[in-house]
Amino acid sequence: xxxxxxxxxxxxxEKRFSLQYVDPHGRTYxxxxxYRRPSLRDLLRIEAERARLCEGQALEREFLVLAAMIARxxxxxxxxxxxxxxxxxxxxxxxxxxxEEVDLIEGAWFRGDDAGGGGEDAxxxxxxxxxxxxxxxxxxGPQVPAAAHQ
Numbered sequence: 001x002x003x004x005x006x007x008x009x010x011x012x013x014e015k016r017f018s019l020q021y022v023d024p025h026g027r028t029y030x031x032x033x034x035y036r037r038p039s040l041r042d043l044l045r046i047e048a049e050r051a052r053l054c055e056g057q058a059l060e061r062e063f064l065v066l067a068a069m070i071a072r073x074x075x076x077x078x079x080x081x082x083x084x085x086x087x088x089x090x091x092x093x094x095x096x097x098x099x100e101e102v103d104l105i106e107g108a109w110f111r112g113d114d115a116g117g118g119g120e121d122a123x124x125x126x127x128x129x130x131x132x133x134x135x136x137x138x139x140x141g142p143q144v145p146a147a148a149h150q
Contacts, residue, residue, distance in 0.1 A: 013037045015105055021094050031081025035105055038076050046075045069099045
């Protein structure tokens, strides 16, 4: 299912990862997942799924966060183990653990860990092969007049 071959230095768009989770009752959930970094169209799908899950109701913040997590996972996890039934899922910690794993994968992409380019923090030295990178201009100069924020 992976897409066309990527060029050297190009960030990965897809990744398979394994996850093992033991719930508070001792049940073990394990399997392999196939993650694909969302495109712009996928971002729209995530929002549409979140809205569908909320059914137009005014929900408390915790439930909005849960709906956003599940919607994102349903779109970016293109393959999941057979035991994962999104409509019958009742283990919040499992959803949280999956979301954390996806955060790690996406964080590595944004930091450039998977492409050999880019620094980890703002202002960090670029890694080798990042010669095509162009430094971003600062958003706010170091000397902002006191009245500038008013």
